[in-house]
Amino acid sequence: MIFFDIDGTLIDHASASAAASLSFFDHFPGAIPFSREQFPAAWEEILNKHFNRFCRGEVSLWEQRRARTREVFAAPEMDEKEADARYRVFIRDYETLTRAFDDAEPCLQSLAGERLGIISNGAREQQIGKLQRAGLLHYFSVMVYSEDVGLGKPSASIFLEACRRAGDASERCVHIGDDLEADVVPSRALGMRGIHLSRAGKSPVGPPVISTLRNLPALIH
Ligand SMILES: [Mg+2]
Incomplete structure (x- = not known):
């Protein structure tokens, strides 16, 4: 996923x-x-x-x-x-x-056929509201929020719970996020493919790094 x-x-x-x-x-x-x-x-x-x-x-x-x-x-x-x-x-x-970034929906559309999920530290109700108002909620079949496990990213438990709900081993899961310490380092440590979205175009970590979500489908396919 x-x-x-x-x-x-x-x-x-x-x-x-x-x-x-x-x-x-x-x-x-x-x-x-x-x-x-x-x-x-x-x-x-x-x-x-x-x-x-x-x-x-x-x-x-x-x-x-x-x-x-x-x-x-x-x-x-x-x-x-x-x-x-x-x-x-x-x-x-x-x-x-709150608005979606311009590259969000084109990226999600391009990933049609893939199983997509959410791993977010934000409050579940508030985060679902943001996705709903942006018209993006329907893309996601698994969503895990910090309140579901009592700990947020970078804790391993929230990533592992997401993989469990997806029914996939962590090695078969990808996680995309903008925060190096919360998203990229911990997901890679668990064997997930941790992709750094660095909108400023400067990332201190090795690949995979993207500066826009428009580049994600090519990386996945
Ligand atoms: Mg973030």
């Missing part, structure tokens, strides 16, 4: 997150202790810090969302209800802004 990562691979998370973070900033005038210019980068850094704790199984999905919100407002005492309400302001904008 050929597995895909979602964010940064099929879906342009970074653009949506940056735009949604500015709407979020404007929604709470004077309440966020960053400059507007600094905020998208600060938001992403804080998001990644707490999301990575979730991927390591240290906190629940909602706990990391609350921790992220409290840190952004420099308000450690903020109660759960308020933190959840503020998080929802962000997620509403973010979800309307």
